[in-house]
Amino acid sequence: AQRVTQPEKLLSVFKGAPVELKCNYSYSGSPELFWYVQYSRQRLQLLLRHISRESIKGFTADLNKGETSFHLKKPFAQEEDSAMYYCALSPNSGNTPLVFGKGTRLSVIA
């Protein structure tokens, strides 16, 4: 069965420091990977997906199939990055639900 692991519940960094939110997955096929973000008291929204290969709000994520990882990175953290971040996996089958990790709360300290 597919599984998404986010090993850190809470990650605190200083403003301007690099950020890396870890995500590892377990799936035998070729999944689609996503990062969702939830700012305080707001709905979840898509941050980025690996097939887009784009940078959103300075964040990037590379799918490493060898290490089955999809870590989220940003070179310089900003206070407005403080939020809950969820990694999610979509299996090969189109209508199979997304599998979410338990989330990592990022706190950027001024």
Add this chain to the structure above:
Amino acid sequence: NAGVTQTPKFQVLKTGQSMTLQCAQDMNHEYMSWYRQDPGMGLRLIHYSVGAGITDQGEVPNGYNVSRSTTEDFPLRLLSAAPSQTSVYFCASSLPGRAGGTQYFGPGTRLTVL
């Protein structure tokens, strides 16, 4: 487009009461789902639907019922509320297929069961 809407925003129930959480989307999405969000547990799938008339169970379906009579609406029913169902509930929708993996979430319903 209003996107995904949920009502109510907040609700307090007593143990044993029943209620329906409403979810609607105006994007003609075939796929809809319900999640609950609890501290330290992340998002857990309750029920989902791949189209009108079709529903299936997720990870934590016990105590909840769903139906999908139209493409637009996907209500979640709590049959007999329990304190363990105190949570924030999110509805989401997406297009079907691999490219439809992007989920659009509603604003959430914060439910407290006393």
